Amino acid sequence: MIFGAVERLLALRYLRSRRQEGFISVIAVFSLLGIALGVATLIIVMAVMNGFRIELMSRILGVNGHLTAYYDSQSISDYRDVAQRLEDIEGVRLATPLIQSQVIVTSGDRAMGAQVRGMAPEDLERRQQLVSKVVGGRVSDFGRDGGLLAGSRLAQQLGVGAGGDITLLSPQGSETAIGTVPRMKAYPIAGLFEIGMYEFDLSTIYMPLDQAQIFFRYPEAANAIEIFVNDPQRVWELRGVIDDELGPGWRTVDWQQAHSSIVNALAVERNVMFVILSLIILVAAFNILSGQYMLVKGKGRDIAILRTMGATRGTILRVFFMSGAAVGLFGTLLGVALGIVFTDNIQTIQGWVEAVVGTQVFNPEVYFLTRMPAQRDPREVLEVVAMALFISFLAPLLPAWRAARLDPVEALRYE
Incomplete structure (x- = not known):
């Protein structure tokens, strides 16, 4: 395996906070929630937009040649x-x-x-x-x-x-x-x-x-x-x-030529929404980046001790990469689960919202829709997951490389 048992154990240990390192753990939690909410939001919005497109196209194509x-x-x-x-x-x-x-x-x-x-x-x-x-x-x-x-x-x-x-x-x-x-x-x-x-x-x-x-x-x-x-x-x-x-x-x-304005508008809107909502995941990735930098800075003595005990730079890099990537991985999986559950129960959730606010979410007089359409595209879900994992795995690389380059002599000089 690429990651050894000791490396996995150390990465997991660094994800758990002790009293003096509680702030770092809070950053990790917020990073995980940010990734999860970004992924879930992307899946939900793309599913709703697909539903609207399919609903609209079915009506257009049902009466027009x-x-x-x-x-x-x-x-x-x-x-x-x-x-x-x-x-x-x-x-x-x-x-x-x-x-x-x-x-x-x-x-x-x-x-x-x-x-x-x-x-x-x-x-x-x-x-x-x-x-x-x-x-x-x-x-x-x-x-x-x-x-x-x-x-x-x-x-x-x-x-x-x-x-x-x-x-x-x-x-x-x-x-x-x-x-x-x-x-x-x-x-x-x-x-x-x-x-x-x-x-x-x-x-x-x-x-x-x-x-x-x-x-x-x-x-x-x-x-x-x-x-x-x-x-x-x-x-x-x-x-x-x-x-x-x-x-x-x-x-x-x-x-497509006869209704080019509608087709093009839907395509542009889909692409713009994907880019805008991807920024949520990007912001969460910056949280991972900052959290890992703080973790590396706080673990300078541990890194020096591990290096003197024979740990290679590759070992240190993998430990800190895993600790940051794990946040993105679990956040992505949580986001996918939330997105799937939400889209599968979107009609029930719509009923709850309408009961709370006391009005219709989609007024048929305005939207000609009595319910919110949602249709997940497995390919789009995979694209969202791939993008989230890419950003999440890219974010901790620089702090991990910084940890691997740390000089153990300098780290222990003032200890």
């Missing part, structure tokens, strides 16, 4: 054949023709902008993530008498509900004898959906494809094909195959 295909001429007349060819590709789960366009929605004296997604009723029924989020009206009424599905927040802003009417104004006007006038038409609301993303629920309307073809003037055509794949995290692997199947004149946009 993982890949959207557009044709250069915009109008896709053979959209059914194209969609069928795409669904025949291995790894593609669903391909849906649709019409996407911007409109102005009015009801009474209220108006706001929205995005219309024209989709056939049979295709909408295949979107279980959307169908299961209908909170008012009936999905079966979608397409009946031109019935639409509208976001709950949009309906709330306009002051209408399921069964009410809204008027759509297209920015593409119609040419008349008196000039260009905006196209407008009233539609009934068949149902309301609430995905849980504020922007989506505030600005999205689903319209039957045949009605969208008439209103936006795409006769027997669509302007996009929305594609869902089995593994959205690896959509880039299928993108080349899909591009080859579509041929020239087509372009595709994956979900």
